[in-house]
Amino acid sequence: xxxxxxxxxxxxxxxxxxxxxxxxxxxxxxxxxxxxxxxxxxxxxxxxxxxxxxxxxxxxxxxxxxxxxxxxxxxxxxxxxxxxxxxxxxxxxxxxxxxxxxxxxxxxxxxxxxxxxxxxxxxxxxxxxxxxxxxxxxxxxxxxxxxxxxxxxxxx
Amino acid sequence: xxxxxxxxxxxxxxxxxxxxxxxxxxxxxxxxxxxxxxxxxxxxxxxxxxxxxxxxxxxxxxxxxxxxxxxxxxxxxxxxxxxxxxxxxxxxxxxxxxxxxxxxxxxxxxxxxxxxxxxxxxxxxxxxxxxxxxxxxxxxxxxxxxxxxxxxxxxxxxxxxxxxxxxxxxxxxxxxxxxxxxxxxxxxxxxxxxxxxxxxxxxxxxxxxxxxxxxxxxxxxxxxxxxxxxxxxxxxxxxxxxxxxxxxxxxxxxxxxxxxxxxxxxxxxxxxxxxxxxxxxxxxxxxxxxxxxxxxxxxxxxxxxxxxxxxxxxxxxxxxxxxxxxxxxxxxxxxxxxxxxxxxxxxxxxxxxxxxxxxxxxxxxxxxxxxxxxxxxxxxxxxxxxxxxxxxxxxxxxxxxxxxxxxxxxxxxxxxxxxxxxxxxxxxxxxxxxxxxxxxxxxxxxxxxxxxxxxxxxxxxxxxxxxxxxxxxxxxxxxxxxxxxxxxxxxxxxxxxxxxxxxxxxxxxxxxxxxxxxxxxxxxxxxxxxxxxxxxxxxxxxxxxxxxxxxxxxxxxxxxxxxxxxxxxxxxxxxxxxxxxxxxxxxxxxxxxxxxxxxxxxxxxxxxxxxxxxxxxxxxxxxxxxxxxxxxxxxxxxxxxxxxxxxxxxxxxxxxxxxxxxxxxxxxxxxxxxxxxxxxxxxxxxxxxxxxxxxxxxxx
Numbered sequence: 084x085x086x087x088x089x090x091x092x093x094x095x096x097x098x099x100x101x102x103x104x105x106x107x108x109x110x111x112x113x114x115x116x117x118x119x120x121x122x123x124x125x126x127x128x129x130x131x132x133x134x135x136x137x138x139x140x141x142x143x144x145x146x147x148x149x150x151x152x153x154x155x156x157x158x159x160x161x162x163x164x165x166x167x168x169x170x171x172x173x174x175x176x177x178x179x180x181x182x183x184x185x186x187x188x189x190x191x192x193x194x195x196x197x198x199x200x201x202x203x204x205x206x207x208x209x210x211x212x213x214x215x216x217x218x219x220x221x222x223x224x225x226x227x228x229x230x231x232x233x234x235x236x237x238x239x
Numbered sequence: 240x241x242x243x244x245x246x247x248x249x250x251x252x253x254x255x256x257x258x259x260x261x262x263x264x265x266x267x268x269x270x271x272x273x274x275x276x277x278x279x280x281x282x283x284x285x286x287x288x289x290x291x292x293x294x295x296x297x298x299x300x301x302x303x304x305x306x307x308x309x310x311x312x313x314x315x316x317x318x319x320x321x322x323x324x325x326x327x328x329x330x331x332x333x334x335x336x337x338x339x340x341x342x343x344x345x346x347x348x349x350x351x352x353x354x355x356x357x358x359x360x361x362x363x364x365x366x367x368x369x370x371x372x373x374x375x376x377x378x379x380x381x382x383x384x385x386x387x388x389x390x391x392x393x394x395x396x397x398x399x400x401x402x403x404x405x406x407x408x409x410x411x412x413x414x415x416x417x418x419x420x421x422x423x424x425x426x427x428x429x430x431x432x433x434x435x436x437x438x439x440x441x442x443x444x445x446x447x448x449x450x451x452x453x454x455x456x457x458x459x460x461x462x463x464x465x466x467x468x469x470x471x472x473x474x475x476x477x478x479x480x481x482x483x484x485x486x487x488x489x490x491x492x493x494x495x496x497x498x499x500x501x502x503x504x505x506x507x508x509x510x511x512x513x514x515x516x517x518x519x520x521x522x523x524x525x526x527x528x529x530x531x532x533x534x535x536x537x538x539x540x541x542x543x544x545x546x547x548x549x550x551x552x553x554x555x556x557x558x559x560x561x562x563x564x565x566x567x568x569x570x571x572x573x574x575x576x577x578x579x580x581x582x583x584x585x586x587x588x589x590x591x592x593x594x595x596x597x598x599x600x601x602x603x604x605x606x607x608x609x610x611x612x613x614x615x616x617x618x619x620x621x622x623x624x625x626x627x628x629x630x631x632x633x634x635x636x637x638x639x640x641x642x643x644x645x646x647x648x649x650x651x652x653x654x655x656x657x658x659x660x661x662x663x664x665x666x667x668x669x670x671x672x673x674x675x676x677x678x679x680x681x682x683x684x685x686x687x688x689x690x691x692x693x694x695x696x697x698x699x700x701x702x703x704x705x706x707x708x709x710x711x712x713x714x715x716x717x718x719x720x721x722x723x724x725x726x727x728x729x730x731x732x733x734x735x736x737x738x739x740x741x742x743x744x745x746x747x748x749x750x751x752x753x754x755x756x757x758x759x760x761x762x763x764x765x766x767x768x769x770x771x772x773x774x775x776x777x778x779x780x781x782x783x784x785x786x787x788x789x790x791x792x793x794x795x796x797x798x799x800x801x802x803x804x805x806x807x808x809x810x811x812x813x814x815x816x817x818x819x820x821x822x823x824x825x826x827x828x829x830x831x832x833x834x835x836x837x838x839x840x841x842x843x844x845x846x847x848x849x850x851x852x853x854x855x856x857x858x859x860x861x862x863x864x865x866x867x868x869x870x871x872x873x874x875x876x877x878x879x880x881x882x883x884x885x886x887x888x889x890x891x892x893x894x895x896x897x898x899x900x901x902x903x904x905x906x907x908x909x910x911x912x913x914x915x916x917x918x919x920x921x922x923x924x925x926x927x928x929x930x931x932x933x934x935x936x937x938x939x
Contacts, residue, residue: 104338113337118274119267121463123414124496128867131414159267168262176261179831182839183677184264185271185414185463210875217867219414219464220677221842223878225835 088152092117093161101148108132110148111158119159119188123217130216133189134158140196142215159188162195170236171195171229180229182220190216194230202238204230240790241729243826244690246889250757251690253889255831258682259696260461260675269461272433273493275420281310281333282340283482283492285475286347287502288327291563291860292356292369295320295349298330302346308339311485312347316478322351323371323536324563325861326501328474333482333490356563358855360508360533363562371536371561378531379538379559387552392525396516400588404513404581406905406923407852408533409506411570412872415463417503418493419476421483426450428480430457434472435465435676436713441706443472448480457706465676466843467569468504470715500865504568505853507532507540509577515550515585521595521603526553533560534567543574546582547645547797549606563860569715571840572648572898576847579906580923583644587910588919597643597910598623610645610797613821613886617643620882621801621819631917636809639816642910643801644903646822650895651794652721654787656709657730659688661738661781665773667692667699669730673711673723674704678897679832680719686829687724691731693758694769709784717895721792724828724893730785737781738772745775793891798822798899800841802907803879806915808934811927815845815879815908823886825894830885837883837900844904846873849924 085100092115101110111117111134120143123131127145134143135157162169171191174180181187190213197204197212204212209230210223218226246253263269298314311333322329330347334340355369362368363377371377393399413433420431428450434440437457445452462469479492494503509532516525532540538559545553586604590597598618605611618624626641633639657671669688675681684701702708711723735755743750746762754761760772803817818841827833850871854863864870905923913919918933 102336102338109337112274113276116276117267118270118276121271121415122273123416123463124867126496126866126868129414159265163266168265172262172265175265176257179257179261179835181258181261181264182679182832182835183414183462183464184260184269187264188267191265210878213875215874217414217872217874219412219466219843219872220839221846221873221878222835222839223842223873223875224838224881226875227878 086149088149090151091155093157103147103149105148106144107146107148107151108143111143117158117160121185121188123185130193131186131189133192133216135192135195138199140193159191162191170233174229174232178225178229178232180222180226182222186216186218190218190226194233198234198237203234241788242790243892249690251686251696253827253830256686256829258679258832259685260681271415271461271463272418272420272431272459273415275431275491277420277422277489280489280491281335281486282337283331283333283479283490284340284344285328285478285498286330286344287498288322288329288351289325289861290322290351290353291325291358292354293322293351295322295329296352297350299348300330303332303343306339306343306346308335309343310334311482312343313481313485316481324565326498326565328478331478331482333486356860358562358564358857358860360510360531360560360562362857363533363560364531371563377561381556381558382541383554383556385554389525389527389552389554392552393516396525397519398589398592399514399516400585400592401514402585402588402921404511404921406509406577406580408508409570409847409851410500410853410870411466411468411504412500412870413464413466413468416494416496416499417469417473417475419479420489420491421476421479422489423483426454428455430455430476432457432459432476433462433469434459435469435674435715436471437674437704437706438672438710439470439713440472440476444476444480447472447474447477459674459704462674462676466571467715470569470713473503496867497865500870501862502565504570505565506570506573507534507567509540509542511542511581513581513585515589517589517593519593521593521600523548523550523604524552526550528555530557531560533562533564535562535564537566539567539573541574543578544582546578547607547647548582548586548604564855571843572902575902576844576905579644579646579903580909583903583906584909584919587913605645607797609823609886609888610799613797613799616884617799617801617819617821620884621803623801627914630914633915637805637807638915639803639805640911640913640915641801641803642907642914643799644906644910646798646800646899646902648717648899649795650716650718652725652787652792652893653712653718655711655722655726656784656786657726658709658782658784659730659734661734661773661776663773663776665698665770667694668702669699669727670702670708671711671723671727672706672708673719674714676714678719678836679829680714680723682832683720683724683828684727687727688731691728692735693755717897717899720828720895721893722787725791726785726787728791729788730783733783733785734781737783741781742772742775790892792893793825794894796823796894796896796899798903800903800907802904802911804908804911804915806912806930808916811930813849813912813925813930817880819882820900821884821886822896822900823888824896825891826889827885827887828893833885833896834883836896838881840900841881841904842873842878844901845877845908847923848905848908849926852924
């Protein structure tokens with residue numbers, strides 16, 4: 084039995100019928116073809132699938148699509164404005180907060196919530212906010228710098 | 240022999256510049272294998288064995304086939320039917336959705352005639368242990384290497400130290416699991432693969448399927464980490480190809496996280512018993528080492544002893560041990576972090592016995608002139624003079640210490656080819672069948688071209704990650720940069736010659752009257768910009784082919800690392816506070832990505848030192864922690880302050896740096912822990928329980 088949902092993703096309203104067991108991450112990737120949200124594990128441990136659900140960073144592998152009826156979701160594809168990278172995206176590029184880049188979308192979405200709530204985070208606060216996101220390559224050093232770059236730019 | 244231009248003439252190479260595909264990666268536009276969606280694509284998956292040893296008797300797929308959305312179920316995918324580890328492939332399914340796939344896999348019932356198994360290296364070494372292979376003993380024939388007269392040297396030694404070290408099995412745990420998207424075009428197979436070797440996958444998968452490599456093409460545009468585990472073609476790719484053929488539709492088959500942990504590689508464990516002899520003035524003269532280790536059903540557990548120090552008389556006997564566990568695959572500097580963990584600790588033990596500064600002992604016994612300078616530089620940066628003179632002497636429960644260890648890696652460049660086209664609008668396209676595993680290969684394919692032609696980076700379109708492009712080897716062994724960069728330079732040089740020739744033809748002047756300045760061309764008292772020069776090209780782009788040449792790369796790098804730790808003697812927690820890393824990699828192609836590689840190697844080394852350990856359940860024979868919940872890797876909070884010092888030796892040409900920085904980290908941390916608490920840890924990972932255990936033994 085399929086469940087009807089209405090959900091706004093990156094500003095676009097989608098009305099779809101979904102299987103109750105469909106995970107949000109599969110809805111985004113396989114139904115809407117928004118594949119910037121990655122899958123790194125199946126235990127909510129790695130954070131590669133992090134998206135914003137009504138402004139809060141959540142791991143989309145741990146939520147059913149049916150649960151987000153009426154919600155607003157932002158994925159990595161929704162951060163750039165008019166072709167301009169968001170300061171966080173720019174920071175991860177310029178400060179080289181990425182190597183293979185597979186963890187990057189999730190890192191950026193987790194960092195987005197941090198800067199939303201705390202525009203001037205300390206280094207320790209940045210590290211704390213990102214502890215639910217793994218980078219195996221592993222670029223934490225530059226990831227922290229990338230978030231600092233964005234904080235500086237957003238506050239300028 | 241060709242050579243690079245002098246450093247002071249370089250405008251891109253050896254500088255800091257961001258990677259060119261950065262915008263795609265930070266926008267979520269970059270498509271990894273996992274992200275590909277082909278029209279009509281099915282989701283493929285594999286049912287793997289949860290039994291460690293046995294014979295497949297019956298596979299019943301009746302219920303699986305009834306699941307709505309299931310298109311194909313295959314049961315003939317195991318080559319022999321004999322299971323030797325939990326994680327071997329038994330059946331495969333292709334279905335229209337991931338949900339239907341999962342349901343179908345759950346509904347396959349398998350009957351296996353179980354055999355006795357053994358999953359721990361020590362258990363497998365016992366004479367009564369079940370045999371992993373019926374026709375072979377678990378402990379394989381020892382491999383012996385020997386130099387000098389070991390017994391005589393030990394008789395002459397003034398001090399002898401001896402210890403047994405253990406290191407755990409480490410799993411690659413790439414964030415993107417292994418997997419492929421495949422489709423058939425007639426009898427030709429196209430594979431999109433998360434791989435470190437597009438050409439290698441073509442060869443291996445063609446061989447698995449018994450078809451000509453001519454009929455196989457492999458593509459890998461972006462991939463989510465490999466670290467050695469993705470150097471070869473996978474059986475899963477061949478299984479995906481069979482599913483796709485049977486379904487007559489493209490198939491995406493990504494392993495599950497559990498399967499990725501169990502079956503596609505690991506760094507084997509080690510048990511190392513090592514004895515070192517030295518003279519009283521601090522010369523190492525003898526080493527006698529025996530090691531055991533298990534790469535599961537494969538070999539590959541040898542430790543790279545005797546590490547970096549000069550020991551005139553040594554013997555090393557290694558035994559690979561079979562266990563019923565997934566096979567090893569090369570993992571970032573195979574055998575080397577294990578060697579730094581044991582040998583650099585033994586160095587400190589010898590120094591203590593001789594009442595000598597560990598730095599001085601290293602300077603006396605390290606034959607490498609680069610590392611001689613690196614030791615001094617690193618010691619100065621970390622503040623070696625301020626260390627605990629007496630280990631464990633800090634007041635209070637949290638104690639600090641400093642330690643050091645060495646790195647060496649010996650590979651260089653090898654055969655790589657490239658093709659370059661210059662278009663009339665001045666754009667340059669470079670094709671090379673290498674791949675970017677996250678290190679920045681794509682970026683230096685462009686930057687070497689831009690540097691040699693004197694044009695902006697954005698004029699160059701690097702095309703890599705396709706087995707239809709000119710040959711380049713696997714991205715492994717730190718060979719990629721010294722293989723690819725020279726080939727690209729050689730190709731760009733040929734392109735410039737070809738353009739010069741074209742202009743000389745068009746203008747009717749001798750080629751030697753055409754002079755290349757930095758970013759312009761001087762001819763007949765006129766200056767042509769790059770665009771004006773390229774405008775001479777008409778319909779047919781200039782096309783040249785080049786290859787790896789001597790003189791632009793070298794083999795062999797040296798490195799040292801110093802770690803400062805804080806050990807909480809009440810909780811057993813080790814916090815790495817600071818790492819100073821001094822590494823040489825010849826000519827630096829990009830300082831930003833090079834420093835990032837070194838950071839990454841160190842952080843992975845910390846993870847190996849403090850957290851990572853595969854746990855096999857002796858009663859079920861399965862991996863207990865085949866997920867990121869229980870297999871711990873470091874996160875942002877465990878990452879220390881890192882100071883990377885690139886020891887420039889540009890005159891040596893390009894040398895790889897992927898592996899060397901992960902080698903010394905665990906050894907340096909172990910020595911720092913000893914310096915902090917006055918108790919030595921001989922087992923990796925150095926978890927809080929092991930720290931507390933060591934402290935309690937010291938007290939009793």
